[in-house]
Amino acid sequence: MSHVDNEVRPSNFIRNIIDEDLKSGKHSSVHTRFPPEPNGFLHIGHAKSICLNFGIARDYQGECNLRFDDTNPEKENIDYVNSIQADVQWLGFQWSGDVRYSSNYFDQLHGYAVELIEKGLAYVCFLNGEETREYRGTLKEPGKNSPYRDTPVEENLALFEKMRKGEFKEGECTLRAKIDMASPFMCMRDPVIYRVKFAHHHQTGDKWCIYPMYDFTHCISDALENITHSLCTLEFQDNRRLYDWVLDNLNDFQAPDRTRQYEFSRLNLEYTLMSKRKLNDLVVRELVSGWDDPRMPTIAGLRRRGYTPASIREFCKRIGVTKQDNLVEVGMLEACIREELNEHAPRAMAVIKPIKVVIENFPEGELEYVSAPVHPNHPEMGSRELAFGREVYIDAADFREEANKHYKRLVMGKEVRLRNAYVIKAERCDKDAEGNVTTVYCTYDPETLGQNPSDGRKVKGVIHWVEATTAVPAEFRLYDRLFSDANPGAAETVDEVLNPESLVIEHGFAEAGLVNAKVCEAYQFEREGYFCADSKDSTPENLVFNLTVALRDSFA
Structure with a gap:
């Protein structure tokens, strides 16, 4: 399950639930999953979920699947798939069996959609996007039924088959679950469960031109894989009602020990964005050098900056798992890497200015x-x-x-x-x-x-100091926080809170032995900070060192 050392087992409300489920006999073993969407690189928030899901499976001698939620092919690609696998393994974890994809279940998902139509619980709707929003109502006002809601079952089956064959344009129609347009929970007001999308898929190619929505796919994928505890963040709390509704209404998933969803608070970290969409915008606009820019909160960026798997696992352990949203001080993350490097990093001397x-x-x-x-x-x-x-x-x-x-x-x-x-x-x-x-x-x-x-x-x-005739020239990249505001997500635009001093480049000299510095291997440059050779740009002929973290918290 994991290559990490045995650590003190933490206690939290999820583990308490698991303990009770095992004690009562509801489950005889524990099976979790980590289900990222391959539409970007993983960040430190995903590391919390990785440590939780894989850590629980490890501690209970259970299993943890790696399953890609690949239902939106326009935003996904195989490079993201590969980077995610590398990140999970670098953090010290190994998934059970083969890598899984939601797309593995597209045939079954289609069959379950047909089952709901046959039961009168799904219908093909021709409202456009704007009309659908208008019909949905608001948080204070109930929605109203689509004029297509009472289409006969046989006609819905024929229309859904036409969708599958590509006989409708994108946006022309959707398949919606028939639940309750007056529900106080917006996700239960006849949610879309299938849409038309003519897009090449990195796993299934051009086989499909209809793709299931996440809320329909996720619960069924969990159930098909016999996941016992489906762990997700609090923004999916209301969606648990849809998760249960789908499984409640499909014949294959009526067992009392079927999967259940449990929510925990996501990681909110100071001076950091946790939105893959916003991080992708930084990459696309070249405000950073890529997903692995050492200023990015991605696992790849942290690795390139010199963070270690153990320091990230320790950080995830310290912040804990609760249902309470809070803003974690970035100093806590920096303390984890600083404490580890202080103990283990070899010393060296470099003169930056x-x-x-x-x-x-x-x-x-x-x-x-x-x-x-x-x-x-x-x-x-x-x-x-x-x-x-x-x-x-x-x-x-x-x-x-x-x-x-x-x-x-x-x-x-x-x-x-x-x-x-x-x-x-x-x-x-x-x-x-x-x-x-x-x-x-x-x-x-x-x-x-x-x-x-x-x-x-x-x-x-x-x-x-360094001796002048034997010292090796080096470039020193002095990284600071990417944003000048502790809560950059609250700003109207990202640009207004970008820190113009987030990267300062200096050219100096390092002691001669550092010509053989291994990439991403940390050194304490005495009286300067912890540095590592850059994994992309550093060579023995052209040394480039990244500042991992200062010797002490400059914000203290």
């Missing part, structure tokens, strides 16, 4: 090698050798000509320690025409090698 330091009393043309731990808390991870020479790069923010006592970096006439190396003292500097410092001239004390030397000298601070 470099200025040169010339150590005037170090011999020209010579290199010395100093040892540095791969991880300060895990000696078993070993050490790395760093070249040290006459010229090094430090970050521009780590030098000032003058500073107050709170500034603990390099100041003119003062000393600072280079991480894992020597104490240096700033003597003078060069500036460009705009007054920016370009080079700092220093001296070093050769008796001060090491992280904690016994030289008795007290220095205020420690800064990171």
Whole structure:
């Protein structure tokens, strides 16, 4: 079921229901499903559903199906199918048996639609879209019956067959369930269950020109697959009435232990959009570089940015499963990856905004090698050798000509320690025409090698550095939140809340060993943050590092 480590089993209202169903004998085993529509990439909200459905199946030694809700071929394609499978497996889960598709059941779904017509519970309606909305009524006023509602059964069967044969144009007619136009629930006012659509399907080709609607398809697919607990988000709560109505009125699904739907709150995350339609708009308008842009909340984007499966699973565990809608702080997601990387990520040094330091009393043309731990808390991870020479790069923010006592970096006439190396003292500097410092001239004390030397000298601070002749040039992509508003979905347009500083690109240098950095493998660049080599653009000849997360929460 899963490749993830055994974790403490969480408790929530869904698991309480399952426990009771197993205790009472209603079900002898647990069978869940994850049913994405292949019309875009999965996002962090889907990760919550993946962890819930696959996690429950794992913990109860049950099964979980991966089933694509592929009833709208105009918006779906095989690339999305493949990306979704890859995301589920990357998160550490494996579905039961073969991948399933709602389209596997199109023949059966057609047969069940015919059954409803024969029972007088469905009819072909020729109202157009505008007329259908007008007849449906409002939340305060009941709807009124379609003039086609009482068409005789035999005529409806013939009309539905003509729909199947492609003898009606798109939008000319639909098949509607005959329920109750006065129902207080809009989804029960004779909902459409089939429509005409001349579209090539990525699984069935051109076999069909009529396609079932989601609410008709989903419950039947669940029942055909013997799903015991159909878990979905709260926006489908009212639709549960239609879910039950369809199964109640089909002869094959009358068993008392048939599938039931249960709803939980969807994930709402600060500074994030969870609408695939709106995310797709960002992609289409090239406001991001694609579905896997590291600023996107997609699983592919998070993976490219350096998030790990364990950090996402931990986040989903921490937010829990309830029926209460709330806005989750994005800091919680960032804390999950930060905590994991702090414990496991190897350390390295990179200078993102470099200025040169010339150590005037170090011999020209010579290199010395100093040892540095791969991880300060895990000696078993070993050490790395760093070249040290006459010229090094430090970050521009780590030098000032003058500073107050709170500034603990390099100041003119003062000393600072280079991480894992020597104490240096700033003597003078060069500036460009705009007054920016370009080079700092220093001296070093050769008796001060090491992280904690016994030289008795007290220095205020420690800064990171890379040796100039061996350092490798690198591009650093500093990612921030894509939106400047904590609730971007509430804005009139996405454009007005886009963060213009969501991506800042800098060019600097990394220590020589990073030329072999593996893509998506995180490093802590000391005093800078957690970074990983970009999976698309980074090569040993052209290093590109993505900022995964800062060392601490800058919004705290």
